[in-house]
Each structure stands twice: as structure tokens, then as C-alpha cells.
Amino acid sequence: MNPSRLPQEYRLVELDEIDSTNDEAKRLAAAGAPEGTLVWARCQTVGRGRRGRAWSSRRGNLFASIIVRPDCAPLQAAQLTFAAALAVRDMLTIYIADSASIACKWPNDVLVKGRKISGILLESSTAGQGNVDWLVLGIGVNLRHHPDIGGRHPSTSLIDEGAGEVDLCAALWDFAGAFSRRWKQWRDGGFAPIRDAWLENAFGLGERASIKLERGEFVGGFVGIDANGALRLKAGDGTERLFSAGDVTFGEQS
Ligand code: BTN
Numbered sequence: 001m002n003p004s005r006l007p008q009e010y011r012l013v014e015l016d017e018i019d020s021t022n023d024e025a026k027r028l029a030a031a032g033a034p035e036g037t038l039v040w041a042r043c044q045t046v047g048r049g050r051r052g053r054a055w056s057s058r059r060g061n062l063f064a065s066i067i068v069r070p071d072c073a074p075l076q077a078a079q080l081t082f083a084a085a086l087a088v089r090d091m092l093t094i095y096i097a098d099s100a101s102i103a104c105k106w107p108n109d110v111l112v113k114g115r116k117i118s119g120i121l122l123e124s125s126t127a128g129q130g131n132v133d134w135l136v137l138g139i140g141v142n143l144r145h146h147p148d149i150g151g152r153h154p155s156t157s158l159i160d161e162g163a164g165e166v167d168l169c170a171a172l173w174d175f176a177g178a179f180s181r182r183w184k185q186w187r188d189g190g191f192a193p194i195r196d197a198w199l200e201n202a203f204g205l206g207e208r209a210s211i212k213l214e215r216g217e218f219v220g221g222f223v224g225i226d227a228n229g230a231l232r233l234k235a236g237d238g239t240e241r242l243f244s245a246g247d248v249t250f251g252e253q254s
Helices: 021-030 080-095 168-189 191-200
Strands: 011-018 037-044 062-068 102-105 109-112 115-126 132-141 208-212 217-225 231-234 240-243 247-250
Touching: 011 021, 021 037, 021 062, 021 115, 021 132, 037 168, 062 168, 080 102, 080 109, 080 115, 080 132, 080 168, 080 191, 132 168, 168 191, 191 217, 208 231, 217 240
Parallel strands: 011 037
Antiparallel strands: 037 062, 062 132, 102 109, 109 115, 115 132, 208 217, 208 247, 217 231, 231 240
């Protein structure tokens, strides 16, 4: 492994197999590992997705987690998931010729032609003052395989999208470089430029969206995200509601 193409702010922790790169990054962060620690594993035995779901983690796909230590409140730090989704998208544009087919789906998935190719899992710990102590951003990208998840937004992989065999290290370096640029954009310009770029590439903007809630669901027009990244849905009566978490599907609801 030649880490020379990795931006200098990263410290690579390269593993063959681990339970979850997020769990390893969290252990390292709790033990004081610095910002920029990048945990990469060739496979995970207990890969985790959002909402307690499992994340299929066969060899051949990309599994990595970055430790970030932004000195800000948790709500603000969570904006970095949008920076990470954009960085995954930036990386994918290197391999997929039709960049318009690559979209960011709220809150933090990346789709190609409406199919999920990547997911991001954000986990954090808060220090005494209420500011974030550390943040772990875990990304999974389907390079070679994808699970059969069915549903309105099924999954895909770079191979299935015609990108051919993508070198794992090259994909990791490309993602790390892209995240470094997006992170600096956020640090220097705040959420606005990230939000604008995300909206330019948002999946389903202007379409009907349905969000699953603890009890029932809410259906409305997807009109954007607010200054903190919350989903804005407009109901039939014109009222707008904000959602900070949930599973969303787009398109006509049955
Ligand atoms: C989701 O879409 O539900 C988020 C999936 C996040 C998967 C990645 S793979 C690397 C890191 N380690 C994990 O256990 N999960 C994240």
C-alpha cells in the first residue's frame, strides 16, 4: 500500500478485517486519536447502517471511517454528513461518465440512476461544554457487490454501472482527497456552500416524498433542506414541515 497520494492531513489505519470501521474509529477517538485518522478495512464482520440496520460488507467494496474533531455544537457538526455525501459523489464522478446520474438522497445516501451505491453513518460524542468531542463519519461504497435491498430505491455498484474494476486504494484516496476539499469548504464557508452544492445534486427535489415516522408517515413535496440540513416537506395545504431524521422515499406514493 502506497499512501503517498493520501492528503497529508490523514493518518491511515489499514486493516484487513474488523467488526466495523466506525466502531474501531470510535474506540480510537475515545482513546485520543487525532482528527484525520482514517480507518480503512477490506471487510467488516459487523458492518452497521443507519437505524440499527446491518451493512453488507463483503470484500471488494469500500469501508472507511474518518475521525473529525470540529469545535462546534452537534447540530452544526452533523452538517458534515452532507460534505461526506458530496465527497462520495465527487469520487464517483471520476468513475461514472454521466455525472448527472449521481445524486445525493436525504439524509446521507448517494444514488446512481435512483439506485443506492453508498451510505454514510455519522456517530459522535459530546464533550462537557456541549460541543462535539469527536465525530466519526463512516462511508460504505459498493464498488464490486451490492446487496439486494429491493424497494423503491434498490442498490447498485460501480461494476453494475459499467465502471469496470475500480482499484480499492484509488477509490479510497479519491474519496479522502474529495472529503478534504469539502471539509475545508465547510470550515471556511460554513454550511451554505455545502448546502448549495448538495441541493444542486439532490435526488427528488420538487417531487413528492414520503417520510416514515415513529407513528405513520408524512407525505409532501420535497422543497429543500433548511440551514441545518433538516428536510423541508410541503403538505397539500401549503404548510411546511421540517424533519431532522427518517427514511424517505420519492415518487408517487401508492
Ligand atoms: C446507511 O446507509 O445505512 C449507512 C451505511 C454506512 C456503512 C459504513 S461502511 C463503513 C462504516 N462502518 C460501518 O459499520 N458502517 C459504516
